[in-house]
Amino acid sequence: AQTVTQSQPEMSVQEAETVTLSCTYDTSESNYYLFWYKQPPSRQMILVIRQEAYKQQNATENRFSVNFQKAAKSFSLKISDSQLGDTAMYFCAFRPRNQFYFGTGTSLTVIP
Amino acid sequence: KAGVTQTPRYLIKTRGQQVTLSCSPISGHRSVSWYQQTPGQGLQFLFEYFSETQRNKGNFPGRFSGRQFSNSRSEMNVSTLELGDSALYLCASSLELAGTASLAKNIQYFGAGTRLSVL
Secondary structure (H helix, E strand, O other): OOEEEOOOOEEEEEOOOOEEEOOEEEOOOOOOEEEEEEEOOOOOOEEEEEEEOOOOOOOEEOOEEEEEEOOOOEEEEEEOOOOHHHOEEEEEEEEOOOOOEEOOOEEEEEEO | OOOOEEEOOEEEEOOOOOEEEEEEOOOOOOEEEEEEEEOOOEEEEEEEEEOOEEEEEOOOOOOEEEEEOOOOOEEEEEOOOOHHHOEEEEEEEEOOOOOOOOHHHHOOEEOOOEEEEEO
16 A cells, blocks of 8 residues: 655744655655645635655755655655745645645644 | 645535545646545555546545646546545646656646545
């Protein structure tokens, strides 16, 4: 079975600090894509960052970066210089051959 | 370019009724997926349509069905509604079918969702 686990249901971080959200997944496939999506209180799901499993280099998008450990099946998201607008639910997802699999989400609150 | 549009945004139904939700993908996107989102469960995959054909299906009962039209617009239907069907239903579109193309073509773009309440 292919699963995604986000072990931190809720997290908080002080504004301007750095926070890391964890994600592990389980799959027997070797080729897949990994994503982090953000869902602010307004509900629209937005892509934050993406990673191809065959690329060893970790993806970076401005203040967002990932730590991808393929052997450990781990895909954590680091948010640097946290801003109030980062307050949202964050979902880790991966897409092997047939469909997307999402975790249950981590609710992140940025404290002023 | 317009994003993914879902209508209606809110629905209130009673048990036993049926409901139809609509999704218009981003122009040029051929794949449409549907998800059920409930607190604590995350996003549960319902099904994916591509070229008017259901290509992938999640683990939901047959009361949940869908279809896709030639213009890639999709509808989802839930018959004989149950209280447990209350959820946010999200639609997502991508350029291509899951796993068949490059990373960029696999990215899913989501609509704002339809909030269904079953009383």
